[in-house]
Amino acid sequence: LAVFIYTSALRAATSMDEQVRSLIGTLEDSTEEYRSVVDSIQQVIYRTDARGRWTFLSAAWVEVTGFAVEESLGRTFLDFVHPEDRLRHAELFQPLMGGAAGHLGREVRYRTRAGGTRWMEVYARVTTDERERITGTFGTLTDVTERKQAEEELVSTRERLQHLLASSPAVIHSRQVGDGFRVTFVSENVSRLFGWEADELLEDPRGWERLVHPDDAPGMAARRALIIEEGQQIHEYRLLCRDGTWRWVQDEWRVVRTPAGQALEVVGTVVDMTDRRQEEEARARLSSAVEQASDSIVITSPEGAIVYVNPAFERTTGHARDEVVGQDLRGLKQAEDGSGFAEALGSGAAGAEPWSGRLTGKRRDGSLTEEEAALSPVWDAHGRLVNHVALLRDVTRERRMEEQLRQSQKMEAVGQLAGGVAHDFNNLLTVITGRCHFLQQRLGGEGPGARDVTLIVEAAQRAAALTRQLLAFSRRQVLEMRVLDVNSVVAQVEKMLRRLIGEDIDLVTVPAQDLGCVKADPGQLEQVLLNLIVNARDAMPRGGRVTIETGSVVGGTEDGPAGIPPGPHTMLAVSDNGSGMDAETLSHIFEPFFTTKGRDRGTGLGLATVYGIVAQSGGHIAVESEPGQGTVFRVYLPRVDEPADRLAPPSTGAEARGGQETILLTEDAVDLRALAREVLTRRGYQVLDAADGADALALAERHPGPIHLLLTDVVMPRVSGRELAEKLAARHPAMKVLYMSGYTDDAVLRHGVLRSEVAFLQKPFGPGALARKVREILDTEVPAQASGSGGR
Numbered sequence: 001l002a003v004f005i006y007t008s009a010l011r012a013a014t015s016m017d018e019q020v021r022s023l024i025g026t027l028e029d030s031t032e033e034y035r036s037v038v039d040s041i042q043q044v045i046y047r048t049d050a051r052g053r054w055t056f057l058s059a060a061w062v063e064v065t066g067f068a069v070e071e072s073l074g075r076t077f078l079d080f081v082h083p084e085d086r087l088r089h090a091e092l093f094q095p096l097m098g099g100a101a102g103h104l105g106r107e108v109r110y111r112t113r114a115g116g117t118r119w120m121e122v123y124a125r126v127t128t129d130e131r132e133r134i135t136g137t138f139g140t141l142t143d144v145t146e147r148k149q150a151e152e153e154l155v156s157t158r159e160r161l162q163h164l165l166a167s168s169p170a171v172i173h174s175r176q177v178g179d180g181f182r183v184t185f186v187s188e189n190v191s192r193l194f195g196w197e198a199d200e201l202l203e204d205p206r207g208w209e210r211l212v213h214p215d216d217a218p219g220m221a222a223r224r225a226l227i228i229e230e231g232q233q234i235h236e237y238r239l240l241c242r243d244g245t246w247r248w249v250q251d252e253w254r255v256v257r258t259p260a261g262q263a264l265e266v267v268g269t270v271v272d273m274t275d276r277r278q279e280e281e282a283r284a285r286l287s288s289a290v291e292q293a294s295d296s297i298v299i300t301s302p303e304g305a306i307v308y309v310n311p312a313f314e315r316t317t318g319h320a321r322d323e324v325v326g327q328d329l330r331g332l333k334q335a336e337d338g339s340g341f342a343e344a345l346g347s348g349a350a351g352a353e354p355w356s357g358r359l360t361g362k363r364r365d366g367s368l369t370e371e372e373a374a375l376s377p378v379w380d381a382h383g384r385l386v387n388h389v390a391l392l393r394d395v396t397r398e399r400r401m402e403e404q405l406r407q408s409q410k411m412e413a414v415g416q417l418a419g420g421v422a423h424d425f426n427n428l429l430t431v432i433t434g435r436c437h438f439l440q441q442r443l444g445g446e447g448p449g450a451r452d453v454t455l456i457v458e459a460a461q462r463a464a465a466l467t468r469q470l471l472a473f474s475r476r477q478v479l480e481m482r483v484l485d486v487n488s489v490v491a492q493v494e495k496m497l498r499r500l501i502g503e504d505i506d507l508v509t510v511p512a513q514d515l516g517c518v519k520a521d522p523g524q525l526e527q528v529l530l531n532l533i534v535n536a537r538d539a540m541p542r543g544g545r546v547t548i549e550t551g552s553v554v555g556g557t558e559d560g561p562a563g564i565p566p567g568p569h570t571m572l573a574v575s576d577n578g579s580g581m582d583a584e585t586l587s588h589i590f591e592p593f594f595t596t597k598g599r600d601r602g603t604g605l606g607l608a609t610v611y612g613i614v615a616q617s618g619g620h621i622a623v624e625s626e627p628g629q630g631t632v633f634r635v636y637l638p639r640v641d642e643p644a645d646r647l648a649p650p651s652t653g654a655e656a657r658g659g660q661e662t663i664l665l666t667e668d669a670v671d672l673r674a675l676a677r678e679v680l681t682r683r684g685y686q687v688l689d690a691a692d693g694a695d696a697l698a699l700a701e702r703h704p705g706p707i708h709l710l711l712t713d714v715v716m717p718r719v720s721g722r723e724l725a726e727k728l729a730a731r732h733p734a735m736k737v738l739y740m741s742g743y744t745d746d747a748v749l750r751h752g753v754l755r756s757e758v759a760f761l762q763k764p765f766g767p768g769a770l771a772r773k774v775r776e777i778l779d780t781e782v783p784a785q786a787s788g789s790g791g792r
Contacts, residue, residue, distance in 0.1 A: 041058060041060060042060055042063075042143075043058075043060060043140045043141065043142045043143075044057065044058055044060045044061045044064055044120075044140060044141035044142075044143075045057075045058040045060070045139075045140055046058070046061070046077075046137075046138070046139060046140070046141060047127070047136060047137070047138050048076075048077060048136045048137045048138075049135065049136040050134055050135055050136050051076065052076045052077055052078065052093070052137075053073075053074055053075060053076050053077075054072055054073045054074065054075060054076075054077065055073065055136065056073075057069045057072055057073060060141075061141075064110075064112075064118055064120075064141070064143050065080065065110060065111070065112050065113060065118065066112050066113030066114055067080070067112075067113050078090060080110050080111055081108055081109070081110060081111070082108070082109035082110065082111055082117050084109070085108050085109050088108075089106070089108050089122075093124070096124060096126060096137070105121070105122065105123050105124075106121075106122050107119060107120070107121050107122070107144060107148070108120055108122050110141070118143055118145045119143070119144050119145045119147075119148040120141045120142065120143060120144065121141070121142040121144045122139065122140075122141055123139045123140045123141075123142070124137045124138070124139035125137065125138055125139055126138075168187070168189055169193070169271060169272065170269040170270060170271045171186065171187050171189055171190045171193060171194070171269070171270040171271075172185070172186075172187040172267070172268070172269055173185060173186045173187070173208070173267070173268050173269075173270065174265050174266065174267045174268070175253075175265060175266040175267075175268070176265060176266075177228065177255075177263045177264065177265060177266060180205065180206070180209075181224060181227075181266060182205045183201060183202060183205075183207065183208050184202070184265070185202075186198040186201050186202060186208075190270075193272055194211075194239060194241045194242065194247065194272075195241050195242025195243055196211075196241075196242055211239050211240040212237050212238070212239065212240075213237060213238035213239070213240070213246060215238075216236075216237035216238055217237070220235050220237050223235065224253075227253055227255060227266060228255060228263050231254070231255050232252070232253065232254050232255070233252070233253045234250060234251070234252045234253075235250070235251040235252075235253070236248065236249070236250050236251075236273070237249060237251070239270075247272050247274045248272070248273050248274045248277045249270050249271060249272055249273060249274075250270070250271045250273045251268055251269070251270045251271075252268060252269050252271075253266050253267075253268045254266070254267055254268070290310050291310055291311060292311075293310060293312055294312055295312055295391055295392060295393045295394075296309065296310065296312045296313035296316050296317075296371070296390075296391075296392035296393075296394070297309070297310040297312065297313065297389065297390070297391055297392070298310075298313060298329060298389070298390040298392065299378075299387050299388070299389050299390075300329050300345070300387060300388045300389075300390070301387065301388075302352075302385045302386065302387065302388070303328075304328050304329050304330055304345040304388065305326055305327065305328055305329075306324050306325050306326065306327050306328070306329055306332075307325060307387070308321075308325070309321050309324055309325070313392070315558075316363075316369065316392075316394045317332075317361060317362075317363050317364060317369070318363045318364030318365055319332075319363075319364050329345060329388075329390065330342055330345060332361060332362070333359040333360070333361045333371070333373070333392070334359065334360050334361075335357055335358065335359050335360075335373075336357075336358070339357045339358075340355055340357075341355060341357060341359065341373075341375070344375055345375060345388060352377035352385050352388075353377065354374070354375065354376045354377070355373075355374070355375040356372075356373065356374045356375070357372075357373060358370065358371065358372055358373065359371045359372075359373045359392065361392075368396075369394055369396045370394075370395055370396045370399050371392045371393060371394055371395060371396075372392075372393045372395050373390055373391065373392050373393075374390070374391045375388055375389075375390045376388065376389050376390075376391075396562070397562035397563065400562050400563055400622070401562060401563045403587065404563055404620075422467045422742060423715075423741075423742035423763075424742070425463065425467045425742070425764075426464070426467055426742030426762075426763035426764045427669045427671075427672050427742055427763060427764075429460050429463055429464050429467065429763075429764035430672055430675065430763050430764040430765055431669075431671045431672055431675055432456065432460045433457060433460045433461070433464070433764060433765075433766050434675040434679065434766060434767050435675065436453050436456050436457045436460065437457075437766055437767045437768075438678070438767070439453050440453050440454070440457070460764075464764045466605070467764070480521050480522075480523070480760070481519050481520065481521060481617075482519070482520070482521070482522055482645040483517050483518075483519055483640060483642045483643065483644050483645045484517060484518055484519070484520055484522055484525065484644055484645070485515070485517055485644040486515060486517075486518060486525075486550050486570055486572055486637075487511040487512070487515055487550055488644065489522060489525050489526060489529070490509060490511065490529065490548055490550065490572075491509075491511075492526075493526050493529055493530070494507070494509060494548075497529070497530070497533050500530070500533060500534065500537070501533060501536075501537045501546060502537070504542070504543030505537060505540060505543050505544055505545070505546055506543075506544070506545045506546070507533075507545075507546050507547075507548070508545060508546070508547045508548070509547075509548045509549075510547060510548070510549040510550070511549075511550050512549075512550045512551045512552060514552075515550055515551070515552060515570060516552060516568060516570055516639035516640070516641070517570075517639065517640050517641075517642060517643070517644050518570050518617075518619075518637040518638065518639060518640060519617075519618075519637075519638075519640050519642075520617045520619075520637060521613075521617070524613045524617070525613075525617075527609065527610075527613060528572075528610050528613050528614065528635060529548070529572075529574070531606040531607065531609055531610045532574040532610060532633050533546060533548075533574060534606060535606060535607060535631075535633075536574060536575075536576035536578060536631070539576055539578030539579050539580070539630075539631060540576060540577070540578040540579070544576060544577045544578055545576065545577050546574065546575070546576050547573075547574070547575045547576075548572075548573070548574055549571075549572075549573040549574075549575070550570065550571060550572055550573070551570075551571045551573070552568065552569070552570060552571070552639070553568075553569050553570075553571050553636065554566075554567065554568055554569070555567055555568075555569055555636070561620075561622060561634070561636060562622070563620050563622065564620045564636045565638075567638065567639075568638075568639040569619075569636040569637060569638055569639055570636070570637050570638075570639050571634055571635065571636055572634070572635040572637070573632060573633065573634045573635070574632070574633045575630060575631065575632040575633070576630050576631055577630040578630055578631065579627070579628065579630075580625045580626050580627045580628050580629045580630050580631055581596075581625040581626075581627065581631060582626075582627050586623060586625060589607050589623065590607050590608055590610075590611040590621075591608065592605055592608040593605065593608075594608075610633075610635075614635050614637070617637060618637070618638055619635060619636050619637040619638065620635075620636045621633065621634065621635050621636070622634045622636070656683070656768065656771040656772040656774075656775045657683075657775060658682075658683025658684040658685060658771070658775075659683070659684055659685055659775065659778060660684055660685065660686065661685055661686070661708035661709060661778055662685070662686045662687075662688065662703075662705060662706060662707050662708050662709075663680055663685050663686070663687050663688070663707075663708065663709045663710075663711055663774070664688045664690070664696055664699065664700060664703075664707050664709070664710045664711065664712075664728075665677055665680070665687050665688065665689040665690070665711045665712075666689075666690045666691075666692065666693060666695075666696040666710070666711070666712040666713060666716065666721065666724060667689070667691075667712070667713045667716075667740075668691055668692050668713060668716045668717060669713075670691075673689055673691070675767075676689075676711070676770060677689050679767040679770050679771060680711075680770075680771070680774065683771055685774075688700070688703060688707070692716045692717050692718055692719065693712075693716050693718055693719025693720060693721070693723060693724040694718045694719050696710075696712070696719075696724055696728075697719065697724065697727060697728070700728055700731070700732070706732065706734070706735075707728070707732045707735050708734075708735065708736065708778060709735065709736050709737070709738060709774065709777060709778055710724070710725055710728060710735055710736070710737045710738070711738050711740065711774065712724055712725065712737070712738075712739060712740070713739075713740055713741060714739050714740070714741040715741060721739055721741075722739075725737045736759070736777050736778065736780070737758075737759065738759045738760070738761060738773060738774065738777050739758065739759065739760045739761070740760070740761040740762075740763060740765070741760075741762070741763060742763040742764075759773075759777050761773045
């Protein structure tokens with residue numbers, strides 16, 4: 001039994017031992033499985049005692065921190081917390097360990113073995129024994145470093161974005177699609193830029209639209225309706241600021257779409273472009289001013305190559321912009337030697353300084369221009385020379401007018417002297433030629449005495465011609481103004497001019513069609529033609545061509561000739577292909593007694609006479625010439641809208657018949673008065689002669705019969721010829737008047753311009769001319785008022 005009991009007990013013990021071993025194995029297997037599960041979790045599972053020392057750490061601890069579990073167990077968790085977070089972390093654990101809180105969740109930085117840090121999200125729960133005493137903590141450590149970095153980056157990005165929006169020059173806004181495109185977002189910098197708060201613009205659905213200028217709103221609204229279709233738009237309009245000012249803005253809209261293409265919203269950027277717009281307007285004004293300037297503006301490179309010319313340059317020179325861009329300005333414009341122009345344009349930055357002076361340029365047609373120029377260097381913001389700008393003013397017309405004025409002043413000075421002595425010369429020459437006429441009649445045509453008288457008459461005639469020229473350039477001769485067709489005048493003298501120039505010179509006339517009439521003295525206009533033709537002939541000793549051309553021009557226009565008043569003019573031009581003249585000769589050609597023809601070949605009065613006749617006729621004369629290129633004279637006379645007068649045929653020189661009419665002769669020159677009396681009495685007239693106007697009035701008062709003609713000098717002491725005619729007209733209404741004078745510069749004949757209805761006889765005159773003129777006036781059926789004593 002004992003054996004049985006022992007054997008049974010042994011068997012039972014053996015069986016229990018096997019069960020225990022089986023149970024232990026099962027438990028070990030369960031622990032390994034638990035450890036395997038715990039170690040497979042990425043979070044760190046930990047346990048601490050009541051003093052915060054690690055008692056358990058899962059394998060994830062090694063992966064996260066790099067510290068081994070074995071070396072970490074037994075140490076407090078604070079040993080592994082970042083020094084800057086330890087105090088805060090310990091303070092957070094105190095309520096937990098004191099029982100005030102059941103669990104804790106915080107984010108703390110933990111150190112790593114490599115010296116770095118990892119952000120951990122700490123979850124802790126207290127553990128207690130059977131008597132509810134705190135025995136430690138149990139929890140997890142989750143590595144949230146990447147999330148924390150992402151959050152920090154997100155915060156940083158938001159801060160940067162907010163900073164960018166606040167400091168950006170553009171206001172960002174978004175709008176709903178449709179429903180009036182209501183504003184859903186406005187960046188806060190709208191306050192800084194325009195004074196409005198973002199909230200107040202969002203509160204009012206139409207808040208932004210109310211700030212658009214009324215003149216700009218309709219066009220903006222019309223375009224905005226197409227934004228979905230177009231996808232992008234740029235609006236420019238004026239926006240009202242809080243301070244009441246208007247600012248120009250550029251508002252660019254873009255449609256944001258889903259991948260399927262559906263419009264989600266509209267985003268936009270508003271940029272204040274007021275300053276830019278003002279700069280653009282300023283540049284546009286500057287560009288417009290440069291383009292429309294009447295003076296030429298040229299911009300060159302630092303080396304002097306042309307990079308820009310304005311339209312005025314093209315008009316002035318005839319060169320197109322494309323033709324001159326790239327050319328050196330010094331090749332188109334020349335200055336006097338030593339002026340410094342070439343140096344100022346080509347000296348580079350070191351010597352670039354402003355320059356001003358006078359330049360000579362050549363137009364496309366070859367003619368020369370005179371220009372006042374100002375050259376300035378242009379520097380950039382870094383002090384580098386980038387351009388030269390030249391302002392060129394064409395003063396060609398002004399210089400010609402100044403030269404004409406100087407010429408006119410010289411002519412006036414000489415003319416005053418010449419005109420003063422011409423009157424006395426004419427009186428003397430009238431007596432000389434008259435007495436010689438009587439002497440020739442007595443001597444007949446034979447014998448030495450008759451030849452001497454003939455020589456005296458010829459000398460007197462040359463003196464008379466010289467006197468007429470003196471009066472012509474002094475503009476004191478009497479002009480018998482008529483309305484003339486210049487083409488007809490040229491045609492009448494063409495045959496005579498051909499004989500004058502000779503067979504070796506070809507005379508060509510180029511009459512213009514529909515040429516207007518002018519008012520001039522036909523004889524004096526013929527004299528102008530004659531003198532110009534003679535001048536052309538003398539410039540071509542070996543033959544050549546002379547061209548007479550007429551045309552119509554308009555003064556006072558940009559394309560019109562220089563120096564003539566505004567309005568239509570008729571041009572008479574005489575050109576030759578002779579030797580031409582240099583600038584020095586041109587400056588003196590209209591001066592009296594200036595000649596280049598040598599001794600005994602000219603008096604130097606031909607062109608001076610032309611100048612005086614043209615000026616007294618209210619016209620202008622211009623000349624162009626270059627050595628070896630011939631000469632062109634252009635005469636400009638004001639055009640009149642009247643039909644041409646019918647001109648009387650020239651006198652044949654036949655002896656005039658006499659008569660028995662009564663003539664009142666008034667002349668203060670004794671010898672001349674005696675000559676005129678003898679000429680008239682020889683022809684049967686009854687002559688009452690008086691020394692001056694007062695004597696003539698007294699003589700007429702005593703004369704019982706009619707007075708048929710008053711023959712009177714113009715300028716006399718006490719009573720002038722006109723005053724005498726006016727006083728006698730009341731008593732003798734049928735009396736006719738014939739004025740005579742050596743020159744006329746009084747109010748009666750309007751300073752030498754004779755009215756067509758006033759009869760006048762220019763001194764010196766011969767007996768035959770006096771007799772013919774007297775008979776002509778007496779036979780004319782014209783009332784007394786018209787013949788001399790009428791209104792002014």
